[in-house]
Structures are given as structure tokens and as C-alpha cells.
Amino acid sequence: xxxxxxxxxxxxxxxxxxxxxxxxxxxxxxxxxxxxxxxxxxxxxxxxxxxxxxxxxxxxxxxxxxxxxxxxxxxxxxxxxxxxxxxxxxxxxxxxxxxxxxxxxxxxxxxxxxxxxxxxxxxxxxxxxxxxxxxxxxxxxxxxxxxxxxxxxxxxxxxxxxxxxxxxxxxxxxxxxxxxxxxxxxxxxxxxxxxxxxxxxxxxxxxxxxxxxxxxxxxxxxxx
Amino acid sequence: xxxxxxxxxxxxxxxxxxxxxxxxxxxxxxxxxxxxxxxxxxxxxxxxxxxxxxxxxxxxxxxxxxxxxxxxxxxxxxxxxxxxxxxxxxxxxxxxxxxxxxxxxxxxxxxxxxxxxxxxxxxxxxxxxxxxxxxxxxxxxxxxxxxxxxxxxxxxxxxxxxxxxxxxxxxxxxxxxxxxxxxxxxxxxxxxxxxxxxxxxxxxxxxxxxxxxxxxxxxxxxxx
DNA sequence: TGTGTCGTCCCCCCAAGGGGGGACATTTCG
DNA sequence: CGAAATGTCCCCCCTTGGGGGGACGACACA
Numbered sequence: 074x075x076x077x078x079x080x081x082x083x084x085x086x087x088x089x090x091x092x093x094x095x096x097x098x099x100x101x102x103x104x105x106x107x108x109x110x111x112x113x114x115x116x117x118x119x120x121x122x123x124x125x126x127x128x129x130x131x132x133x134x135x136x137x138x139x140x141x142x143x144x145x146x147x148x149x150x151x152x153x154x155x156x157x158x159x160x161x162x163x164x165x166x167x168x169x170x171x172x173x174x175x176x177x178x179x180x181x182x183x184x185x186x187x188x189x190x191x192x193x194x195x196x197x198x199x200x201x202x203x204x205x206x207x208x209x210x211x212x213x214x215x216x217x218x219x220x221x222x223x224x225x226x227x228x229x230x231x232x233x234x235x236x237x238x239x240x241x242x243x244x245x246x247x248x249x250x251x252x253x254x255x256x257x258x259x260x261x262x263x264x265x266x267x268x269x270x271x272x273x274x275x276x277x278x279x280x281x282x283x284x285x286x287x288x289x290x291x292x293x294x295x296x297x
Numbered sequence: 298x299x300x301x302x303x304x305x306x307x308x309x310x311x312x313x314x315x316x317x318x319x320x321x322x323x324x325x326x327x328x329x330x331x332x333x334x335x336x337x338x339x340x341x342x343x344x345x346x347x348x349x350x351x352x353x354x355x356x357x358x359x360x361x362x363x364x365x366x367x368x369x370x371x372x373x374x375x376x377x378x379x380x381x382x383x384x385x386x387x388x389x390x391x392x393x394x395x396x397x398x399x400x401x402x403x404x405x406x407x408x409x410x411x412x413x414x415x416x417x418x419x420x421x422x423x424x425x426x427x428x429x430x431x432x433x434x435x436x437x438x439x440x441x442x443x444x445x446x447x448x449x450x451x452x453x454x455x456x457x458x459x460x461x462x463x464x465x466x467x468x469x470x471x472x473x474x475x476x477x478x479x480x481x482x483x484x485x486x487x488x489x490x491x492x493x494x495x496x497x498x499x500x501x502x503x504x505x506x507x508x509x510x511x512x513x514x515x516x517x518x519x520x521x
Numbered sequence: 522t523g524t525g526t527c528g529t530c531c532c533c534c535c536a537a538g539g540g541g542g543g544a545c546a547t548t549t550c551g
Numbered sequence: 552c553g554a555a556a557t558g559t560c561c562c563c564c565c566t567t568g569g570g571g572g573g574a575c576g577a578c579a580c581a
Binding site for chain 2: 558561
């Protein structure tokens with residue numbers, strides 16, 4: 074049995090969703106919310122397998138609610154449901170931790186399948202959304218992944234930290250200053266990073282960091 | 298009627314695919330290829346709506362074949378079909394211009410639906426693949442729109458070219474070799490790039506390139 | 522208690538990169 | 552036509568970065 078929570082500010086839409094979902098023997102709607110806050114609160118109490126989340130809602134929109142949910146209870150799997158194919162929604166939602174993104178014009182059977190898919194831990198997007206995501210990826214994702222995500226775990230926490238700063242564009246001296254250690258120590262860390270990841274120089278390390286989604290949390294990484 | 302071309306080096310697999318696809322009244326298999334080159338050649342002649350492309354093939358793999366196809370005839374829509382969920386395959390394939398990515402363990406009905414979806418101009422990914430794509434996006438889709446795309450246009454075409462290679466991890470010497478010019482010239486270009494973009498060193502240039510979605514088209518950018 | 526990992530720091534050396542110029546041929550364009 | 556932009560190449564000089572070591576204290580784990 075898959076439990077679902079519905080979050081949508083439109084009564085009719087909620088009724089429709091309930092009707093569709095309950096038509097499937099293996100789905101049970103365990104709660105309904107009309108605002109983002111309600112959705113967050115109810116999810117915490119009911120612990121549904123899947124949250125069907127509308128984007129436009131008063132008080133806290135679906136994206137923000139998703140962010141809260143996935144931050145608080147990572148087990149929650151959110152399927153965002155919306156009328157519009159807005160890029161902001163799509164990328165915002167996915168970055169907020171949503172597992173899927175469906176347009177409301179999706180047919181009932183699709184929706185049911187989607188819920189099961191999400192509940193199973195997989196992800197899914199509407200076809201037209203997929204197109205956009207792929208385009209975006211192709212745009213600024215590098216060529217093939219360096220293939221060895223393995224090596225990243227060889228790095229010690231400190232080394233990872235240095236790698237992130239390095240990927241933020243900082244020089245060895247700047248990293249040293251920021252971490253309050255000697256530059257020679259930074260050089261040692263960099264040396265080991267390059268060795269472990271089998272990279273030639275810091276430039277390739279930056280690329281590696283980007284390709285693997287590592288990113289500096291910088292507010293620095295400034296122009297000169 | 299949707300026309301499909303099948304590219305797979307495995308006879309049995311081809312037979313299976315044909316059987317499945319032809320079970321649908323609206324799909325017609327108009328060609329079969331056992332190698333990447335064959336796939337490219339046949340696609341050019343038969344002009345199928347959709348190309349079902351295996352990744353592992355002798356002579357020219359599915360990714361490379363897809364790249365050629367989409368480069369030459371942008372109308373071709375490629376659905377990559379593979380047994381493995383390798384990141385290299387997935388991202389390589391999508392960047393090569395594929396419209397979708399399915400695992401071979403997909404059920405027959407799914408495959409048929411997928412072909413129709415692709416033929417309709419939409420895109421689609423296997424659920425587990427979708428997961429990876431989303432993760433990747435979330436990981437390094439930056440704080441959208443870097444806001445200052447301005448300076449990029451100050452670069453001359455040549456400078457842009459050098460910047461891309463630089464962002465591919467190449468050293469000045471390697472860039473010189475690739476462009477068949479002197480290293481001193483490359484240094485001049487790099488110098489001007491840094492000046493125009495107000496960056497300190499090549500590391501920051503790499504970051505700039507990534508943040509602005511510029512990427513090298515290389516096949517090199519190798520480890521040491 | 523020893524062995525290992527981690528983080529810190531040091532040395533020397535040399536290659537690579539970047540800053541400051543200048544020069545010259547082609548092409549573009551007003 | 553003359554000026555500006557572009558791409559090519561050169562010089563000198565100095566800073567940065569990377570490679571090869573070695574060392575030592577803190578802590579964990581067996």
C-alpha cells in the first residue's frame with residue numbers, strides 16, 4: 074500500500090486527484106493540504122510515502138515547501154504537479170529535492186503510474202520537462218563524467234575542503250589565509266588531492282569538482 | 298505511422314526489438330544495423346523517425362554514432378538503449394544529442410510508448426536514469442543565470458576558442474599544439490582573456506566558463 | 522602498545538603561468 | 552584610403568604552482 078498526501082489550494086483539483094488515486098487499490102490518500110505550511114505539517118504527522126505538491130499555493134509555495142520537507146525528512150518523496158512548464162518551477166523544484174515533476178494535463182493512468190514509480194524510489198519527469206532538463210544539462214554539463222566518482226571518497230575531509238576552495242578560484246595563499254594554516258600545508262593538501270584523483274594540476278581539479286557537483290560555498294571566488 | 302531503425306550488434310536483441318515494435322500497428326521497422334557506422338549510413342538513407350541505438354557496438358559506439366547522426370541530420374531522434382546505467386553512457390549520450398535513454402530491462406509496452414513519445418518530439422528517460430540526471434543537475438546547476446554574460450561577448454572568436462580549451466583542462470602548450478600555433482601566441486590569447494574578463498588566472502577562467510555554460514568540445518583534456 | 526591515518530610544516534628545484542611591453546601582416550569597415 | 556580589430560609572434564622578468572622527498576604530534580583502533 075502506498076500512502077499519498079495531496080497539497081493543492083484548489084478544492085476541485087484535490088477532489089479530482091483523490092478520485093483518480095483512490096481508483097487504484099494500492100494507493101491511499103492519507104491527507105490533504107491547501108497551503109504549503111499545511112503540507113509540511115501534515116507530512117510530518119502522516120509520514121506519507123509520496124507527497125503530491127502543487128506549485129502555486131498561498132502562504133508557502135510548493136517549491137519552498139518541498140525544500141523544507143526534504144530538508145527535514147529526507148524520506149519524503151515529493152512529486153511536483155503543476156500547470157505550467159516554467160523553468161523556474163522545474164529547476165527550482167528539482168533543486169529543492171523533488172523526485173519528479175508532472176504537468177497537470179497528465180492522464181490519470183500516468184499519474185497513478187507516476188506515484189508508484191516515485192514510491193519505489195525512482196524519479197520521473199513529464200516528457201516535455203525531460204526535454205528541458207536534458208537541454209540544460211547538455212548546455213553546461215561537461216562531457217562524459219570522468220568515470221571515477223570512486224576516487225572522491227579517497228579524499229580526507231580536509232582535502233575535500235581544500236578542493237572546494239580551490240574550485241572556488243582561490244590561490245594556495247588565499248586558502249591558507251582562510252583556513253589559518255601555512256601555505257606549505259595547503260600545498261601538501263593540493264599535492265595529495267592531485268595524486269589521489271590522478272589529475273595534473275589545479276585547473277583539472279576545478280574541472281573535476283564541477284563535473285562531480287562539488288562546489289565551493291563561496292561568497293568569495295572573486296574577480297581580482 | 299512511425300518508422301524506426303534499430304542499431305544493435307546482437308542478433309537476438311534485434312530480433313526481439315523487431316518483434317516487440319512490430320506488434321504495434323503504428324510502428325514500422327525500416328532498417329537494422331549491427332555497427333555504429335551502419336547505423337549512421339542507414340539512417341541517412343532511410344530517414345527513420347526514431348533510431349533505437351545500442352551503446353556497445355563495434356566500429357563506432359552508440360554515443361559516437363548518435364553524435365554523428367544528430368550533427369548531420371538534426372531531424373533524427375535517437376533513443377539510446379542499453380543494459381548498463383553507466384554515467385558515462387547517460388551523460389555522454391544525452392550530450393551527443395539523444396532524445397532519450399532507456400534500459401533494456403524496460404518492459405515491451407514501455408518501449409512502444411517510448412518510441413511514440415520520442416517520435417512526437419518529446420524526450421524520455423528511464424526512471425532510474427532520471428534520478429541521476431536530476432541529482433547531477435541539482436548538484437551543479439549553479440545559482441541560475443550568472444547574471445553577467447556581458448563580458449563574454451568582448452572575446453574574439455579565437456579567444457573564445459582558447460577559453461574553451463583552457464576550460465577543458467589543457468595547458469598552454471597543449472592548446473598551442475591543438476591549434477597549431479606557438480605557445481607564445483596562446484599566452485597572448487590567455488592574457489587578453491584574463492584581462493577582458495577581469496580574472497586573475499586560468500583557474501578563475503575555468504570557473505567562469507563553467508558558470509556561463511561554456512564548455513570544451515574536446516575528446517582530450519586528459520589526466521596526466 | 523604498536524600501526525595507521527590525518528593534519529601540520531619544512532626543504533629544494535624547476536616548469537608553468539602571468540604581466541609588461543613591442544611588432545607586423547590581414548582583414549574589416551567607415 | 553586610413554584606422555581599427557584580429558591573430559600571430561617575440562622579449563624579459565618574476566610569481567605561482569607542482570614533484571620529490573622528510574618530519575612530527577594527535578588520535579583511533581586493534
